[in-house]
Amino acid sequence: MADSELAQQLLQQGEYDDSLRDQTFRFQKKAGQFLVSTSAGQGRAVAKQNSVPLTNEPSVSVAVNWLLGSGTHAQTPLAIQADGTRGIEMRWSSFHGDGKLNVTPDHDEYDSFRAGTLECFGRPMDAMDVRSCIGCHSTVVPPPPLPLTSQTMIANVGCERCHGPRKKHVVLAERGLPEQIKPMIDQHDAGAHMETCSACHRDERSVSPDSTAAERARFQPYGLKKSECYLQSSGELTCSTCHDPHDTTSHDRGQYIQQCQSCHQPQASAICPEEPSGDCIECHMPLTPWTQGIAFHDHWIRIVAGTASHESKTDLEASP
Ligand code: HEC
Ligand code: HEC
Ligand code: HEC
Ligand code: HEC
Ligand code: HEC
Ligand code: HEC
Structure with missing residues (x-):
């Protein structure tokens, strides 16, 4: 500090x-x-x-x-x-x-x-x-009774937290044999990937029955795992479909819309009867206010009540 x-x-x-x-x-x-x-x-x-x-x-x-x-x-x-x-x-x-x-x-x-x-x-x-x-x-974080100091711990979310301990990999890579030791966590496996992110970003295991819509919107894995896009795309959809986990969140809306459209193509998948080339995020992942001006995009991708053009947008709500 x-x-x-x-x-x-x-x-x-x-x-x-x-x-x-x-x-x-x-x-x-x-x-x-x-x-x-x-x-x-x-x-x-x-x-x-x-x-x-x-x-x-x-x-x-x-x-x-x-x-x-x-x-x-x-x-x-x-x-x-x-x-x-x-x-x-x-x-x-x-x-x-x-x-x-x-x-x-x-x-x-x-x-x-x-x-x-x-x-x-x-x-x-x-x-x-x-x-x-x-x-x-x-x-x-060191186990107790080790103290919490800059010597005993690695602050912030670093490589090993998501990829697993890679010392052997680094040693072998230095000898030109990186493929001999695979990462301990296969981030291309949707289940393993979601487990990694859920440990901190939280899923259904962290949601209490009396949680509010805003609290649930804060837990991205909770929402994504309930989405038909995740459930019906046989492991094709993970967090890294839309995010580079090594970088801060992009705010390039066009890039996200492209991701939606990479699956939602005529012939290949369902097409939006409402606004097939509109801002998908605004209607299907609406920004949900939490506290102190902080808001989260609801990662439960779905048809949200009140987003059809003939309905009043003021009724927009994130139903559980
Ligand atoms: C928040 C979790 C997270 C952290 C922290 C993280 N990575 Fe990754 N990394 C991933 C995910 C997820 C993928 C797979 C991306 C994809 O599916 O395209 C990945 C992919 C990679 C790849 C490409 C190889 C592959 O298996 O696709 C390399 C190389 C890599 N990471 C290195 C690093 C390094 C070095 C660090 C630390 C500076 C780091 N990562 C930190 C989650 C993370
Ligand atoms: C060890 C806990 C932890 C894990 C595991 C983790 N995250 Fe995070 N993530 C955080 C924290 C904490 C933040 C908030 C930024 C900060 O304060 O460092 C964050 C922020 C983010 C952000 C927003 C970055 C921004 O722009 O502020 C994204 C996107 C993200 N994480 C994606 C992922 C994905 C994808 C995975 C799984 C591959 C993952 N995270 C795994 C703890 C974690
Ligand atoms: C279960 C894991 C978890 C625990 C426990 C946790 N956090 Fe976080 N925290 C996160 C993740 C993931 C984010 C990024 C997404 C978000 O903002 O919700 C975050 C975000 C934050 C942010 C905003 C960071 C930013 O990018 O602006 C602050 C501040 C913060 N946490 C403080 C705390 C404090 C203080 C505690 C303990 C009293 C705590 N957190 C406990 C996972 C956790
Ligand atoms: C990996 C592919 C994939 C991606 C990326 C994807 N979806 Fe989907 N989505 C699907 C599948 C599969 C379904 C199930 C229906 C179908 O077959 O089209 C679906 C269903 C839906 C539904 C209907 C949900 C319901 O409950 O009936 C909506 C709305 C939707 N997606 C919007 C989006 C939006 C918006 C994005 C981008 C933010 C997106 N999808 C990204 C594959 C995907
Ligand atoms: C103005 C708000 C709005 C925008 C923008 C929008 N949608 Fe929709 N979407 C809806 C509504 C409302 C429905 C439900 C329509 C119905 O059931 O008649 C829907 C339905 C869907 C469905 C389900 C179709 C089915 O047959 O089950 C998919 C998939 C979908 N949208 C994807 C998208 C994608 C991808 C984008 C961005 C390219 C997008 N939507 C943009 C409001 C919107
Ligand atoms: C289909 C695309 C898509 C997928 C998959 C996805 N996200 Fe996001 N995410 C978004 C969009 C769009 C935003 C809003 C970006 C912006 O600010 O413009 C966002 C924002 C975020 C943020 C910043 C806080 C917020 O809500 O605005 C975090 C953290 C995050 N995502 C984490 C995750 C994690 C963890 C996963 C996997 C469980 C995930 N996302 C999967 C599209 C996606």
Whole structure:
């Protein structure tokens, strides 16, 4: 965190006021650490059970040592104890890369918090929370009791996370024999491919019965696996049909439409009776708002109610 662009912006800004809590957070850099302080007694504090006592000091600070997310949608700072047993997901995040802070998604339950506990900084995390959170945002996380440090882990999603450990492959490739060792994960096999992506992007196993349409739209494998395009194309359709997993998401609409049309051709497959050369994505993978101006394209490719030209587009909804 300390060396990130966001940290520089916050240091310049100096502080952040959380109007929902009537609380001020102050930022400082000391001995290479990014420190956040707040007055622990402040705010609309209420008694809550299971809170971890922080300290009896009226004003306290924590060192924020992790920053998660590329920033396309958001970046969320974390304060994690090196042994990985506890942490705090900070109350505020930066959205859309503009450096402006706002409340971290799903933190409404901490609008009220118990003064003098970790809650005055955000959501307290136990060892399980810490590992799952970091686990989806990195390549290798060491098993406990190894500490979570830059020496023991590989941050961000790197090659081995999707291709499997390839050391032998690299060794043999250096001897000119790369084909002797195949990748451990065959990314051309649709099932294996979907398993890889689902581990982080999530499928039906992560969807609770009371999930909202917006939550489900956030889980691309969940949607894609329900789509007739996936179910009826005998393993031809994977995430990499439309995305290069080595790059950021393309926003070239024409390219996606071409992908749809590569299968939906006259004679070969069903043709759209509605707008056979229109913007397929707008009607069949509509943008579904989640929170804080973040929206996801629903990857359950289907005929969505309200998208026919004779219907009013204001009824557009993502039915479960
Ligand atoms: C280890 C967890 C993990 C796995 C496995 C994973 N992803 Fe991701 N992916 C992420 C995270 C986290 C982000 C958000 C970007 C970030 O913060 O680094 C992301 C972002 C993306 C994006 C959007 C990039 C952008 O423009 O911001 C695409 C597309 C994507 N992943 C596709 C895939 C595909 C396809 C697979 C399977 C081959 C896959 N991912 C496997 C964690 C993962
Ligand atoms: C099950 C895997 C998983 C877990 C657990 C998880 N994330 Fe993510 N996270 C993802 C994926 C995949 C994305 C990219 C797609 C999206 O934005 O939903 C992402 C996106 C993000 C983004 C936005 C990144 C961008 O590109 O703008 C932030 C910030 C983030 N996660 C923070 C966290 C924090 C903090 C935690 C823990 C408290 C956490 N995540 C737990 C998988 C996970
Ligand atoms: C998010 C998952 C993911 C990550 C991370 C990732 N790859 Fe890939 N990679 C894939 C997928 C999926 C394919 C297959 C693409 C396709 O079907 O066209 C692939 C294909 C390849 C190929 C082409 C060979 C083949 O089997 O088709 C090479 C080479 C490759 N990746 C190297 C790398 C390297 C090097 C890194 C790290 C810098 C990396 N990959 C990181 C998912 C990933
Ligand atoms: C790999 C081939 C493939 C790709 C790529 C593909 N589809 Fe499909 N899709 C199919 C198949 C197969 C079906 C089943 C009906 C049929 O045979 O046409 C289908 C069905 C559909 C249906 C009808 C769904 C239902 O529930 O009745 C829609 C709508 C659709 N596709 C739209 C799209 C759009 C939009 C895209 C691009 C974002 C796309 N498809 C990409 C193969 C594909
Ligand atoms: C203006 C919104 C809109 C656009 C744009 C659009 N569609 Fe459709 N599509 C629909 C609607 C609505 C239906 C259902 C029509 C019906 O059942 O009469 C449909 C039906 C389909 C079907 C099912 C056909 C069948 O016989 O089962 C496919 C496949 C399809 N669209 C593919 C596409 C593709 C590919 C594109 C882009 C080239 C596209 N659509 C663009 C709204 C749209
Ligand atoms: C048929 C084409 C298609 C397939 C297959 C597909 N996507 Fe996408 N995806 C899109 C389109 C279109 C967008 C919107 C791109 C844009 O912003 O213009 C998108 C956007 C995304 C984003 C950015 C967040 C969002 O919703 O806008 C992520 C992450 C992502 N896809 C992940 C995946 C994963 C993981 C898979 C496999 C389970 C997958 N996609 C399969 C077409 C596809």
